[in-house]
Amino acid sequence: MTKLRLDGVVKRFGANTVCDGIDLEVEAGQMVCLIGASGAGKSTLLRCINLLEPIEEGAIWLDGEDISIPGLDPQPVRTRIGMVFQSFNLFPHMTAAENVMLAPRRVHGQSRDELMPKVEELFRRFGLGDRLHHYPDQLSGGQQQRVAIVRALAMRPEVMLFDEVTSALDPQLVGEVLDVLRVLKEEGMTMVLATHEMGFAREAADKVCFLKDGRIVEEGPPSQIFGAPEREETRAFLARTLK
Amino acid sequence: MTEARTRGPLPRTRRQIYEDRLRRRSLLIAGGSTALVFGALFLLIPLAPGWEKVQRVFFNGEVFARTLPGLLEAFVLDVAIFAWSVPMIAVLGLLVALARDVSNPALYPLRIFATVFTDVFRGVPVVLTVYLIGFGIPGLGLPRPWNSPYIWGTVALVLTYSAYVAEIFRSGIESVHASQRAAAQSLGLRDKDVMRYVILPQAIRRVVPAQMNMLIALQKDVALLSFIGPVEIFRQAGVYKSLMANFTPYVGAALIFLAVTVPATRYADYLLAKQRRQRS
Numbered sequence: 291m292t293k294l295r296l297d298g299v300v301k302r303f304g305a306n307t308v309c310d311g312i313d314l315e316v317e318a319g320q321m322v323c324l325i326g327a328s329g330a331g332k333s334t335l336l337r338c339i340n341l342l343e344p345i346e347e348g349a350i351w352l353d354g355e356d357i358s359i360p361g362l363d364p365q366p367v368r369t370r371i372g373m374v375f376q377s378f379n380l381f382p383h384m385t386a387a388e389n390v391m392l393a394p395r396r397v398h399g400q401s402r403d404e405l406m407p408k409v410e411e412l413f414r415r416f417g418l419g420d421r422l423h424h425y426p427d428q429l430s431g432g433q434q435q436r437v438a439i440v441r442a443l444a445m446r447p448e449v450m451l452f453d454e455v456t457s458a459l460d461p462q463l464v465g466e467v468l469d470v471l472r473v474l475k476e477e478g479m480t481m482v483l484a485t486h487e488m489g490f491a492r493e494a495a496d497k498v499c500f501l502k503d504g505r506i507v508e509e510g511p512p513s514q515i516f517g518a519p520e521r522e523e524t525r526a527f528l529a530r531t532l533k
Numbered sequence: 534m535t536e537a538r539t540r541g542p543l544p545r546t547r548r549q550i551y552e553d554r555l556r557r558r559s560l561l562i563a564g565g566s567t568a569l570v571f572g573a574l575f576l577l578i579p580l581a582p583g584w585e586k587v588q589r590v591f592f593n594g595e596v597f598a599r600t601l602p603g604l605l606e607a608f609v610l611d612v613a614i615f616a617w618s619v620p621m622i623a624v625l626g627l628l629v630a631l632a633r634d635v636s637n638p639a640l641y642p643l644r645i646f647a648t649v650f651t652d653v654f655r656g657v658p659v660v661l662t663v664y665l666i667g668f669g670i671p672g673l674g675l676p677r678p679w680n681s682p683y684i685w686g687t688v689a690l691v692l693t694y695s696a697y698v699a700e701i702f703r704s705g706i707e708s709v710h711a712s713q714r715a716a717a718q719s720l721g722l723r724d725k726d727v728m729r730y731v732i733l734p735q736a737i738r739r740v741v742p743a744q745m746n747m748l749i750a751l752q753k754d755v756a757l758l759s760f761i762g763p764v765e766i767f768r769q770a771g772v773y774k775s776l777m778a779n780f781t782p783y784v785g786a787a788l789i790f791l792a793v794t795v796p797a798t799r800y801a802d803y804l805l806a807k808q809r810r811q812r813s
Contacts, residue, residue: 380716
């Protein structure tokens with residue numbers, strides 16, 4: 291079943307075309323990795339899917355429903371699509387638990403007491419057990435990013451978007467965040483990642499898309515993209531990156 | 534000299550010895566130059582031809598002692614006007630700051646109003662606002678107590694300071710990084726919740742030191758109400774001046790203001806320094 295479909299998505303900032311007609315299909319439970327050089331349009335594409343950026347042309351379908359109709363209220367859509375950012379973007383004035391509970395409380399009207407056991411459970415599962423009442427600046431980068439993932443998960447989204455979530459981390463902290471992504475994949479979460487972690491994409495992705503200049507140049511299973519890329523641009527990019 | 538340097542509990546490094554010498558040297562210079570300047574002031578000012586008269590008229594110990602209790606009593610009114618103005622300024626300032634950023638087209642007039650409000654009340658000298666509102670509105674012949682200069686003088690201060698405070702709040706709101714808004718929106722929070730729970734708490738914390746400085750300025754500007762009637766400290770000092778033909782009560786009033794504003798300024802500086810440390 292197709293969970294998410296993009297049809298010819300075009301995004302411009304002024305005269306600068308960042309996404310230039312992107313088609314993409316994501317099946318339920320799939321993990322799709324977007325790879326490509328910085329500025330290829332990966333992050334912008336994720337922001338478009340979450341309706342943080344309006345698109346110029348094309349359409350985005352979630353469960354067969356067009357979510358890119360101009361004037362559509364983005365708020366209900368965003369509750370169904372979770373997003374995690376490169377720079378964590380935790381709210382610095384709230385504890386980890388408050389960060390996680392804010393949206394369920396304000397959007398779904400759930401109470402602190404009813405949420406707390408679930409939050410504790412999520413924290414335990416992702417190795418954050420005793421960090422509930424720490425403020426973001428008291429946590430390591432890897433812990434902050436895991437709190438950010440838990441915060442998005444607390445809204446029980448149907449799709450999760452990850453925008454280079456390990457790029458701001460020290461190398462030894464990358465692994466703990468990637469482990470979380472593996473757990474989510476096992477649980478059947480539908481995920482789209484923009485990533486520079488080629489090893490992880492090769493091992494865990496169901497589909498890899500190589501973007502260049504706002505277009506998907508080549509897409510396929512990781513074995514194809516990393517093993518036998520058909521396009522010259524893909525080969526050149528991978529040769530540069532994996533060197 | 535060399536013996537004194539090596540007598541410490543630990544053998545000191547070359548650098549420590551050098552830095553100690555520097556420190557002693559700069560202390561000596563600072564002490565010397567300060568003594569020189571203040572000494573000159575103390576010696577030279579009394580030599581001025583009018584000094585005796587100035588001393589008698591401005592620094593008269595006897596007048597000071599006699600008027601200080603009365604001045605302090607009048608200062609209570611300053612403090613009271615200050616105290617009931619502050620909450621009104623905080624609320625109005627915040628509302629104006631928020632009104633300038635509303636996106637709802639139906640509320641567009643509110644946005645215009647807020648913009649005009651800040652332009653007008655920041656642009657007109659406080660003393661003029663106090664005159665115009667403090668004399669103008671009671672002039673409408675309103676019934677008691679609505680013709681009181683206390684009320685309308687306070688209103689003038691509240692309007693002026695709300696305009697400044699609103700701009701400071703706005704700068705705080707704009708200083709919160711766009712990624713915070715994006716993160717909050719991506720969670721499905723409504724715009725008003727994004728503002729209330731994510732942006733405003735961070736913005737308000739950031740502008741506390743700047744708002745402290747506004748409070749200090751407000752405390753001083755309460756004295757402007759003396760022009761329209763209320764017998765607060767400045768006016769009381771004026772009364773004493775006329776009675777005793779002596780300006781010492783003004784010096785007393787200045788000292789009372791300093792006793793309040795200097796500690797407050799130091800506290801604001803401390804808050805600013807603390808904030809800078811936290812961010813670095």
